[in-house]
Structure formats: C-alpha cells, structure tokens
Amino acid sequence: AQSVTQLDSHVSVSEGTPVLLRCNYSSSYSPSLFWYVQHPNKGLQLLLKYTSAATLVKGINGFEAEFKKSETSFHLTKPSAHMSDAAEYFCVVSEGSGGSYIPTFGRGTSLIVHP
Amino acid sequence: DAGITQSPRYKITETGRQVTLMCHQTWSHSYMFWYRQDLGHGLRLIYYSAAADITDKGEVPDGYVVSRSKTENFPLTLESATRSQTSVYFCASSDSMGYYEQYFGPGTRLTVT
Numbered sequence: 644a645q646s647v648t649q650l651d652s653h654v655s656v657s658e659g660t661p662v663l664l665r666c667n668y669s670s671s672y673s674p675s676l677f678w679y680v681q682h683p684n685k686g687l688q689l690l691l692k693y694t695s696a697a698t699l700v701k702g703i704n705g706f707e708a709e710f711k712k713s714e715t716s717f718h719l720t721k722p723s724a725h726m727s728d729a730a731e732y733f734c735v736v737s738e739g740s741g742g743s744y745i746p747t748f749g750r751g752t753s754l755i756v757h758p
Numbered sequence: 759d760a761g762i763t764q765s766p767r768y769k770i771t772e773t774g775r776q777v778t779l780m781c782h783q784t785w786s787h788s789y790m791f792w793y794r795q796d797l798g799h800g801l802r803l804i805y806y807s808a809a810a811d812i813t814d815k816g817e818v819p820d821g822y823v824v825s826r827s828k829t830e831n832f833p834l835t836l837e838s839a840t841r842s843q844t845s846v847y848f849c850a851s852s853d854s855m856g857y858y859e860q861y862f863g864p865g866t867r868l869t870v871t
Contacts, residue, residue: 748801
C-alpha cells in the first residue's frame with residue numbers, strides 16, 4: 644500500500660533564505676507524486692508533479708522537487724523564500740499501474756517566513 | 759464562470775440535522791472527490807466518483823452519503839450531523855484518478871454544535 648510522510652509539521656525560514664520541505668513516500672509501483680500549496684482560507688493549488696519523466700521537476704513560483712527513487716524521497720525546494728510563500732504544503736502520492744490510483748495526502752507542512 | 763465551486767462556504771448546524779454540501783465543476787472532468795481537512799490529519803478522502811452514477815468509498819465514509827446524477831455536480835450529505843463532523847470540506851475534480859492534477863474548490867467550513 645502507498646503512503647506518504649512529510650517529515651516536518653512546521654518549517655520556519657527567513658525571507659531570502661532557502662526552503663526545504665521534506666517528503667518520503669512508500670509505493671510498490673511507479674508512483675505519481677505531487678506538491679500542492681494551500682494559502683490561508685483557500686483551496687489547494689498544484690505546485691508541481693512528477694509522473695515518470697524528468698526526475699527534477701520545476702513548478703510555479705520558483706519551486707522545484709527532485710524524485711529520488713533510491714531514497715524514496717520527493718523533497719520540495721526553493722532557493723530564496725518570499726513572504727508570500729507562507730502557506731501549508733502537501734505532498735501527495737498516487738501509485739501507477741497495478742497499484743491504487745487513489746491519491747494519498749501527507750499531513751502537511753506549515754511554512755513560516757520571517758521578515 | 760469556469761472552475762469548481764462549493765456552497766455554502768460556511769455552515770453552522772445542530773447535532774442530528776441533515777446537511778448537504780454542494781459541489782459544481784464546469785470542466786466536465788470525469789472524477790470528483792470529497793475530502794475533509796482536520797488539524798494534524800491533512801486531507802482525508804471521504805468519497806469519490808469516476809463518472810455519473812459511479813461512486814465509491816474513501817478512507818472516512820461513515821456518516822456521509824453522496825450522489826452523482828450529473829457529471830458536473832457531486833453533493834455530499836451528512837445524514838445526521840455529529841460534532842466529530844465539524845471540519846473543512848473540500849471538493850475536487852480531475853481528468854483521471856491519480857495521474858493528473860486535482861482542481862480544488864474553495865472549501866466549506868462546517869460547524870456542528
């Protein structure tokens with residue numbers, strides 16, 4: 644069965660410093676992986692997705708994530724945090740052919756950005 | 759307007775009452791989903807639908823009922839609301855199950871007193 648673990652419930656950074664949000668997954672099949680962002684009192688919006696093409700995936704607003712099969716990780720990074728990046732971030736896994744396609748959400752990481 | 763909408767955005771109801779949350783999408787996506795979001799749990803899938811008249815249970819279906827008579831609508835009904843169903847509910851739609859992105863509505867904040 645698939646599962647996803649977001650290793651930090653909260654991450655605090657200063658504006659202009661790098662962001663790292665960690666996500667590990669478990670899947671017996673070729674997974675699809677997603678990162679979504681949720682700003683306060685809003686719905687979720689897709690940041691980026693991995694679906695077995697390039698392992699380094701670029702998303703919106705300067706975010707990117709690298710799929711590392713050997714480490715079963717899909718960490719989200721951004722070189723320089725902006726105040727507008729403060730939000731909740733969700734890592735999502737969905738197994739490919741042969742497994743469960745039902746998306747499984749991580750519990751979320753709250754990104755706090757200090758001026 | 760194109761997109762996915764939910765109504766009402768906020769709802770307060772009493773224990774034991776029936777409540778229906780509405781979801782409407784304009785993209786003609788095959789798949790639609792209902793999630794609840796609670797602190798510390800992320801999003802948990804309640805029900806999903808692959809097409810009109812095809813629905814299936816998710817992780818936390820107890821106490822909820824869904825229907826999908828038209829592709830664009832996917833209402834969620836709490837038959838007899840309980841305090842444990844106080845939550846934020848999100849509807850989503852997608853062209854596929856798991857491969858393509860999901861598009862989320864703005865959410866309905868439900869309080870059961």
